Amino acid sequence: MSQFAINLLFVGASFALYIGIAIWARAGSTKDFYVAGGGVHPITNGMATAADWMSAASFISMAGLLASGGYANSTFLMGWTGGYVILAMLLAPYLRKFGKFTVPDFIGDRFYSNTARLVAVICLIVASITYVIGQMTGAGVAFSRFLEVSNTWGIWIAAFIVFLYAVFGGMKGITYTQVAQYVVLIIAYTIPAVFIALELTGNPIPGLGMFSTHTASGVPLLEKLDDVVNALGFRDYTADVDNKLNMVLFTMSLMVGTAGLPHVIIRFFTVPKVADARWSAGWALVFIALLYLTAPAVGSMARLNLMTTVYPDMAGQVENYEEAANNPIRYEERPEWVRTWEETGLIQYEDKNNDGRIQVYNDGNEAFADTAEQRGWNGSELNVNNDILVLANPEIANLPSWVIGLIAAGGIAAALSTAAGLLLAISSAVSHDLIKTMINPRITEKGEMLAARISMAGAILLATYLGLNPPGFAAQTVALAFGIAGASLFPVLMMGIFSKRMNNVGAVAGMLSGLVATLLYIFTYLGWFFIPGTNTLANTPDNWILGISPLSFGAVGAMINFAVAFSVSRVTKEPPQEIQDLVESVRYPKGAGMAVDH
C-alpha cells in the first residue's frame, strides 16, 4: 500500500470516528449544546480540555521552536501549562458555581452592565477568531501535505469537517469527539518520540531520555548537543538568556492568556460540581503534560538527529569537532526524508560553495565568520522549516509508514479540536450573550440554537477566508489572541470574584484600557491592523520599550487593566447589595447544582 493510501486510511478512519461520535451525542437542548448538559466527568472533561487546548501550535510547532531556540523557548512550555494553576485556583471553581453558560454572562451579571457584557463579547470574538485563523491554516497545511491536495482544498476540507461536527453536535458532541481526538493526538505524538529516545539514549521515556547519556558518544545528550551546535557557530542549546525581563513577561502573557481564553474557561462549566471544576483543571494539565513533557525531548533529539545527519562524523565519540565539521554529507547521499520534504518546499538546499556537500551552520554569527571562511563555507545551505519537525519525526527515525499516517491524523485532530472549541465560544457569545440577553430576550430555545449555528457557520466562513489569505504572521496572530484574552478578560474575571468593591465602571475601564494598550503596542511594531508596512517603529529589540517584545506585552496590558480598574472603582459608587451578595455566593461551593438552570 502506498504512503498516500495509508495516510488516507488513518485520516479517514479518525474522521469517521469523530463524526460517528458527533451523531451519537448530538445536542437535544440549549444546555446540551452549550455545556453538554452539565454532566461531564472531571477526567473526561480534563481530556477534552486537553484536546481543546492543544492546537496545531502545540502539536506541530512547539517542538520545532524548542529545537531552534533551546532554553530560550522554554517560555512556551511554562506559559502554556502554568496558566492552568491560575485557572484552577482563581477562576474555574467560582465560575462553575456562578452556573451560567458563557464568559460574557458572568461579566455582564457581575458588573450589572450590558456595556461590560458587550465589551466582553467583543474581546472574546476578536481573540477567538484570530486563533481560529491559525488553526485553519495549520489544518490546511497538514491536509495538503498528507492528502496531496492544494493548500486551498486542504483548508476547505478542514472547514467542512469542523462545520459538520461543531454545528450539529454542540458542546455535547464536541466533548466526546475531543476525547477521541486527544487519544489520537497523544498516541501520534508519543510513539515516534519513544522510538527516538530509545534509539539515542536507550531510555524509553523521552522526558527522562533527554537528561541521560547519549549512547553513541557516551556523553550526556544535552552536553553532546551543546558541543555539536557550538562547533557550528550556534549558541549553546542550554545557554541562558540575557533579557530576563522579556522572558518573564512573555511567560506571564501566555499564562494569563491561557486563563483568560474563553474556550478553555467554558470547559469548566460542563462538570457537575464545583469540586469537579478543580479536579478537572488538574486532570487537564496531566493530559497536557504528557505532550508538554515529551516536546522538549522531541525538540532536542530532533535537533541532534538533524545535525548528525548532515555531519555524520559528529554522531559518535568525537575527538576533534573541527575535523568532524569538515566532512558534511554529500547532497547526493542525503536521506529519503530530506528528499520527501524538499518536494513540499519546506526543506530547501542551495549549494552555495559548489562542493556538492551540505553545510549547515550559523551564518548570522559574526564571531564565527572567520572559521567558516577558513573551511571554505559560503553560507548555510540547508533551510529547514521548524514546523515540519514533528511531522517529519517518524521519517527521520525510519519508523514504519503507519506511524506517518498516525501523525497525520494526530496533527489534523489537534487543529480541528481547537478550532471547534473556539467556534463554540464564538457562537455562544453571539447567540446567547448578544441576541438572547441583549437584543431579543424572548427568542425561543429553537431560535437560539439556530442563531448559534448560523453564527458558527459565519465564523467558519470568515476564518476560512482569512486562513486562505493569511495576514502572513501566524505566530504573531496567535500571540495576539493570548495578549487580548490575558489583558482584557482575565483581570476582570479575577477581580469580579476576589474584590466585592469592584464595580461596573471600573470593570469597563479596565477591560478597555488593557485591550487598547495591548493593541496599540502591538500595532506600533507589527503594523496598524496588521497591514504590512504600516508599523510606526521597526520591530527590533532596540526599539522595544525596556526590551519588551510586542508578544510579551499582554502581561503589561493585564497589569494596566488591574491598575485602572482598581483606581476607577475606588472613586465611583460601590456595587449594589445584591451584587455583593452574588459575589459572596460565588465563593462557596454550596448550592452549585441548583444554580445551573437558567
Added chain:
Amino acid sequence: MADDKSNAAAYWSANVRLITGCLIVWALVSYGCAILLRPLLAGIPVGGTDLGFWFAQQGSILTFIGIIFFYSWKMNRLDKKFGLGE
C-alpha cells in the same frame, strides 16, 4: 445568621491563604528557579545541564500538576470542615 457569616468569612480567608501559598510555589519554580534564579542554580548539575534548565523544561510543569492536585484535595477538606461543600 451571624454564625453563618463568620463561618463563611473564615472559609474564604482560609482559601485565600491557601491560594497565596500555592501561588508562591508556582512563581518560585517558574519565574524563580527556571528563569531569574537560574544563574544561582548553575552549580547543580542535572543530566548534562543545570537544575534551572530542568525546571524550565520539566520541573515546573510537574510542580504545576502537584500544586493543582494539592489545592483540590485541600479545598475538598475545607469544604467539609466548614460545611460549605455540595
